[in-house]
Amino acid sequence: MNDERPTVPDTDPLTWGTPEGRHMIRLLWDPPAPAGRGPKQKLTLDQVIEAGMAVAAADGVDKLSMRNVAAQLGVGAMSLYTYVPGRDELFELMVDRAWAARNLPDQSLPWRDQVELHAREAWAMYQAYPWLIRANLWRMPLGPNVMDAQEDLYRAVMLTGLPYEEVARVAGLVESHVFGVARSLITDTSMSSSTGVTADEYWDSRSSFWGTYYSPERFPTMTAIWESGAFERSAGDEIEFGLARLLDGVELLIEKLADG
Amino acid sequence: MNDERPTVPDTDPLTWGTPEGRHMIRLLWDPPAPAGRGPKQKLTLDQVIEAGMAVAAADGVDKLSMRNVAAQLGVGAMSLYTYVPGRDELFELMVDRAWAARNLPDQSLPWRDQVELHAREAWAMYQAYPWLIRANLWRMPLGPNVMDAQEDLYRAVMLTGLPYEEVARVAGLVESHVFGVARSLITDTSMSSSTGVTADEYWDSRSSFWGTYYSPERFPTMTAIWESGAFERSAGDEIEFGLARLLDGVELLIEKLADG
DNA sequence: GGGAACTCAGTACGACGTACGGAAAAGGGA
DNA sequence: TCCCTTTTCCGTACGTCGTACTGAGTTCCC
Numbered sequence: 001m002n003d004e005r006p007t008v009p010d011t012d013p014l015t016w017g018t019p020e021g022r023h024m025i026r027l028l029w030d031p032p033a034p035a036g037r038g039p040k041q042k043l044t045l046d047q048v049i050e051a052g053m054a055v056a057a058a059d060g061v062d063k064l065s066m067r068n069v070a071a072q073l074g075v076g077a078m079s080l081y082t083y084v085p086g087r088d089e090l091f092e093l094m095v096d097r098a099w100a101a102r103n104l105p106d107q108s109l110p111w112r113d114q115v116e117l118h119a120r121e122a123w124a125m126y127q128a129y130p131w132l133i134r135a136n137l138w139r140m141p142l143g144p145n146v147m148d149a150q151e152d153l154y155r156a157v158m159l160t161g162l163p164y165e166e167v168a169r170v171a172g173l174v175e176s177h178v179f180g181v182a183r184s185l186i187t188d189t190s191m192s193s194s195t196g197v198t199a200d201e202y203w204d205s206r207s208s209f210w211g212t213y214y215s216p217e218r219f220p221t222m223t224a225i226w227e228s229g230a231f232e233r234s235a236g237d238e239i240e241f242g243l244a245r246l247l248d249g250v251e252l253l254i255e256k257l258a259d260g
Numbered sequence: 261m262n263d264e265r266p267t268v269p270d271t272d273p274l275t276w277g278t279p280e281g282r283h284m285i286r287l288l289w290d291p292p293a294p295a296g297r298g299p300k301q302k303l304t305l306d307q308v309i310e311a312g313m314a315v316a317a318a319d320g321v322d323k324l325s326m327r328n329v330a331a332q333l334g335v336g337a338m339s340l341y342t343y344v345p346g347r348d349e350l351f352e353l354m355v356d357r358a359w360a361a362r363n364l365p366d367q368s369l370p371w372r373d374q375v376e377l378h379a380r381e382a383w384a385m386y387q388a389y390p391w392l393i394r395a396n397l398w399r400m401p402l403g404p405n406v407m408d409a410q411e412d413l414y415r416a417v418m419l420t421g422l423p424y425e426e427v428a429r430v431a432g433l434v435e436s437h438v439f440g441v442a443r444s445l446i447t448d449t450s451m452s453s454s455t456g457v458t459a460d461e462y463w464d465s466r467s468s469f470w471g472t473y474y475s476p477e478r479f480p481t482m483t484a485i486w487e488s489g490a491f492e493r494s495a496g497d498e499i500e501f502g503l504a505r506l507l508d509g510v511e512l513l514i515e516k517l518a519d520g
Numbered sequence: 521g522g523g524a525a526c527t528c529a530g531t532a533c534g535a536c537g538t539a540c541g542g543a544a545a546a547g548g549g550a
Numbered sequence: 551t552c553c554c555t556t557t558t559c560c561g562t563a564c565g566t567c568g569t570a571c572t573g574a575g576t577t578c579c580c
Contacts, residue, residue: 017465172440213289229425238432249504336561544558
């Protein structure tokens with residue numbers, strides 16, 4: 001994640017950026033009240049976002065189309081454009097909404113406990129909203145829920161006493177780890193959104209590989225690991241293992257800096 | 261990544277799985293020679309894969325359509341289907357091809373050096389083929405290049421003497437780390453494939469955020485980190501930092517197991 | 521009461537993956 | 551040599567997508 005703040009002009013903030021950008025920021029932070037003029041709105045922004053999340057949860061993120069979300073709400077597809085600028089922007093709002101459910105750790109706890117809680121909350125979020133993984137957002141939305149959680153994670157890591165640049169790196173390390181485990185495990189247990197093919201069906205369809213090109217001589221380590229059953233992993237264990245190694249490494253760094 | 265081998269029947273391997281699955285495995289491992297009958301083929305499978313990689317490199321993975329790849333090759337869109345079963349399968353072949361460029365470490369080196377080289381090679385691969393990140397493959401292809409690199413990484417981690425299940429986890433940890441850094445840094449420096457919007461343009465368009473809803477009181481840590489300049493990160497440093505922490509943690513685990 | 525502002529939604533356009541089917545090219549058997 | 555079978559190439563077409571445009575209908579303000 002890039003949290004750079006670009007240089008901004010010294011004029012009225014309300015004219016910064018583009019109209020589209022300002023609109024999106026406003027939708028994230030301060031959803032505008034319905035206009036006085038015109039007909040009463042049939043829906044609210046929240047309803048649209050929730051319908052989007054419902055579609056993504058039920059049919060996968062690849063079925064998240066304006067037409068499907070509109071159908072879910074019983075309105076015409078084009079009506080959604082009065083609430084939301086477009087499909088990508090709807091998705092951005094959904095992502096920030098997903099982050100809203102994250103609990104923040106008790107600030108009196110030791111830093112390590114706080115960071116671990118952040119990681120577990122992230123993992124819970126990916127479980128609750130698996131479409132966040134397929135999302136592949138090229139950038140986190142600048143929304144209040146995302147930003148509050150990020151700020152709190154940085155705050156917790158700051159308790160280590162590490163210099164700023166390493167604080168940012170440690171936070172990124174934790175996030176990458178949880179995302180990586182979620183990516184490999186959730187996509188295994190849930191369906192491939194695009195094709196509707198389950199993991200089992202996928203492996204079955206390609207099972208000829210094991211009888212033709214796979215050989216224990218070429219892949220001795222994989223064979224040994226597989227035969228030990230170690231590939232049948234449980235998600236929580238994966239998170240905890242990596243987190244433990246990673247934070248052990250961070251503690252070592254703290255000690256080293258304290259000694260030097 | 262899931263490397264489970266499904267239970268397979270005790271019959272002729274050539275009948276395992278589905279015809280589609282067998283076809284794909286064959287394309288990955290043993291591209292069939294052109295048929296004797298019929299007209300000469302205008303292209304080769306390799307040309308199709310390379311054209312796909314060229315399109316993805318030039319215009320982004322979102323522009324990787326059968327029509328675009330065909331245009332690149334000067335043939336009709338439907339002609340590609342004699343070489344490749346479909347778009348997803350073409351992409352799978354492209355991914356395995358990208359992994360082909362990875363160098364494997366000298367097996368006489370200490371395990372840590374070998375694992376570090378694997379990580380750096382992965383990072384180099386993501387730099388060379390940034391579309392691997394936006395790929396969001398729900399599963400690695402069962403191709404020879406992917407599998408050889410994976411096997412070698414497992415072999416290197418095995419030198420730690422850790423039990424099988426932790427070998428698999430450490431390997432996953434390293435991969436997640438490199439992927440995470442690549443995801444956050446490459447998408448920042450290159451264009452957003454789908455929209456053609458650069459990172460700078462994106463931040464500029466949304467710059468009104470900093471003048472309206474952002475406040476140093478609400479985000480004190482981010483503010484401090486940003487003012488220290490620590491968010492201006494360099495990619496290689498990020499990889500090395502995380503790798504160092506992570507492998508320090510692994511070494512600690514090895515020592516602990518040796519003592520216990 | 522009339523005009524301005526707004527909502528809702530149908531139609532349409534250009535992209536996409538790809539099913540289908542036809543024309544043309546090449547080899548093998550007579 | 552001729553024909554038939556196999557295979558390649560690819561135009562057409564269908565159903566999907568995001569969304570621009572347009573217009574009809576609704577509500578508030580002056």
